[in-house]
Amino acid sequence: MTFTELVEQVSKESGISKDEVSLVLKSAVNEIHTTVMKGESVALPGLGKFIRKVSKPRMAFGKMTSEKSTVKFSPYDSVAVKK
Numbered sequence: 001m002t003f004t005e006l007v008e009q010v011s012k013e014s015g016i017s018k019d020e021v022s023l024v025l026k027s028a029v030n031e032i033h034t035t036v037m038k039g040e041s042v043a044l045p046g047l048g049k050f051i052r053k054v055s056k057p058r059m060a061f062g063k064m065t066s067e068k069s070t071v072k073f074s075p076y077d078s079v080a081v082k083k
Contacts (some may be wrong), residue, residue, distance in 0.1 A: 001009075007025065011018045032042045032050055042050040057072040 003025070007018050007022045010016070010025070011021045014021070035042050036050050036052045039052060044050075055072075057070045060069050060071040061067075062069070
């Protein structure tokens with residue numbers, strides 16, 4: 001399900017306009033992101049728990065070149081929701 005599909009479904013079920021639903025969902029996502037980036041967790045019963053986890057660098061292997069390299073994950077500093 002895409003963000004747009006979620007907005008349409010919630011709007012249909014609640015009777016609230018799509019613009020209002022979109023604003024509320026974007027605000028919720030941004031608040032979750034801000035809280036998690038502070039190092040705190042966000043638990044939403046029935047959905048899951050959002051936490052910030054730092055992963056150690058790992059070794060990657062290039063199949064074509066047989067070259068080994070270190071890969072490090074970097075989390076996004078912001079969350080963007082496409083229109």
